[in-house]
Amino acid sequence: MNGFKRIVGAALAALLSLCATAALADTVVLTGYPGIFQENYTKAVVEPFRKANPDIQVEFHASPNSAQMLGTLRAQAGAPQIDIVIMDVSVAKAATAEGLLAPIDETVTRHLGDLYPQARVEGVNAVGVTFDNLVLLHNTDKVRPAPTSWNALWDARYARQVSIPAVPDIQGIALTIIADKMAGGTSQGNRMKASGLLG
Structure with a gap:
């Protein structure tokens, strides 16, 4: 359980910092899995972020699977509307290869260093938040x-x-x-x- 808290904590810190660097955007659009994942992630990450940043709204858009998320990213390539996406690493690798995911800015938060080494995959512009x-x-x-x-x-x-x-x-x-x-x-x-x- 401590490992999970460590990863979620780093994910929360990364979300906080990513939003802070997005010119203090009024709204952050997050796409992730529906159902119990959305419920747990909202409780563990999104709600604490909202409390810490009441001026920033977080919209959680549920998508059934990573393939559909990739399709949405492709459709929005010319005018992106999603700020953060939580998807399978195999699909994130394809999204990276297509230039749909920006490289991780390692200076955004020191908490990226708290992630397990397995949270990083070569050729993927993302870090893992779950196993x-x-x-x-x-x-x-x-x-x-x-x-x-x-x-x-x-x-x-x-x-x-x-x-x-x-x-x-x-x-x-x-x-x-x-x-x-x-x-x-x-x-x-x-x-x-x-x-x-x-x-």
């Missing part, structure tokens, strides 16, 4: 015994009852790498490592 975990969830009333392997996703008993995240969602990419390795391949993992998106 994701890929997990297998199951309905304990309907799935017995509990799955002990990813192979359960291909069990005929559960045909048409399995939901998985799709690429380019970071969890979809991770699951693709797992499935590739289970099938005896190594190409996906090697490509991801070469691109810096897999440790």
